[in-house]
Amino acid sequence: MHRGRLVGTRKKNLANAWVTTKDGYILSMQRMPMGRSGEKSDKPPVLLQHGILIDASSWLLNSPDESLAFILADNGYDVWLVSTRGTKYSSGHTSLSPSDPAYWNWSWDELAAYDLPASFEYVHDETGQKLHYVGHSLGTLMALAAFSQDNLLNMLRSAALFCPIAYLNQIPTLLAKVAADSFIAEFLKMNREAAAKLVEDICQKTHSNCSNLMPAFTVIRTGTIAMYDYGSEAANNKQYGQPIPPVYNMTSIPNGVPLFLGYGGQDMISDVKDVHTLLDSLKDHDADKLVLLYREEYAHVDFVFGINANQVVYDPLMSFFKLN
Numbered sequence: 001m002h003r004g005r006l007v008g009t010r011k012k013n014l015a016n017a018w019v020t021t022k023d024g025y026i027l028s029m030q031r032m033p034m035g036r037s038g039e040k041s042d043k044p045p046v047l048l049q050h051g052i053l054i055d056a057s058s059w060l061l062n063s064p065d066e067s068l069a070f071i072l073a074d075n076g077y078d079v080w081l082v083s084t085r086g087t088k089y090s091s092g093h094t095s096l097s098p099s100d101p102a103y104w105n106w107s108w109d110e111l112a113a114y115d116l117p118a119s120f121e122y123v124h125d126e127t128g129q130k131l132h133y134v135g136h137s138l139g140t141l142m143a144l145a146a147f148s149q150d151n152l153l154n155m156l157r158s159a160a161l162f163c164p165i166a167y168l169n170q171i172p173t174l175l176a177k178v179a180a181d182s183f184i185a186e187f188l189k190m191n192r193e194a195a196a197k198l199v200e201d202i203c204q205k206t207h208s209n210c211s212n213l214m215p216a217f218t219v220i221r222t223g224t225i226a227m228y229d230y231g232s233e234a235a236n237n238k239q240y241g242q243p244i245p246p247v248y249n250m251t252s253i254p255n256g257v258p259l260f261l262g263y264g265g266q267d268m269i270s271d272v273k274d275v276h277t278l279l280d281s282l283k284d285h286d287a288d289k290l291v292l293l294y295r296e297e298y299a300h301v302d303f304v305f306g307i308n309a310n311q312v313v314y315d316p317l318m319s320f321f322k323l324n
Helices: 068-074 108-127 138-148 172-188 192-205 233-240 272-281 309-323
Strands: 015-020 025-032 045-049 078-082 131-136 156-162 259-264 290-295
Touching: 015 108, 025 068, 025 108, 045 068, 045 108, 045 138, 068 078, 068 309, 078 108, 108 131, 108 138, 131 138, 138 156, 156 309, 259 272, 259 309, 290 309
Parallel strands: 045 078, 045 131, 131 156, 156 259, 259 290
Antiparallel strands: 015 025, 025 078
């Protein structure tokens, strides 16, 4: 590990690391082992996983008093940030270039099966401790899929899921486009038409398509989340041994896993009704292991970029971490 920067001069205290997944993608990770006071603490590590259409810099873009990464570090936590494959800071591969179509031959299944385990294992091995996990948007989908298959739980202390995605009641290909437009419009305060044009430009310039740019939404069928659909019964049979992709069963998440779920009433992607469907799947979860935070005025980006999130979201999150 050597010293480096993620974005901007005020991130100069970050230490960079590169982690290679089992399928060859090289992920950028940053560590913030102490807060602005410079004093180290023995509190456990926290891994921050970003959402759609952005990278790990999302946790650092607000002022230090409003950015979760800084707030966690100032409270004594050993903070780790990771960017998923295909993003600006994680564009490497052991044999492929982003200009190669084969580089983009993945879905969010690979994010859950390869990227997330690589990040978990690296932090766990470096610190020798179980970790708290914070995921936003796509980061929640990756975690829920992994947890439902009993993966990573041996390294997990607790998980906080902002704007959880597990059920989406829209046609997948349409939803990918609508969700992208909605997210960009919401974040940049653009009108929907301008946002749609921007999304198209992003898709073209990344040598990918919107399905690869937003893998979270391309494989979600009505009422459930499933593994990647290869487009035909024959192809699915070859991959899975069945004509329809297997589903990730949210009821399989162990009832004793400490979970913190935050969601908002103005979210156009993680809709309240869909979150309630997820909560119904978790109805048997241990009551003292499930914390819910609902903000009627919050939209999808507010859990990361909201100027009052430090008070209404992160303070309760700190209390949750202290209990776990």
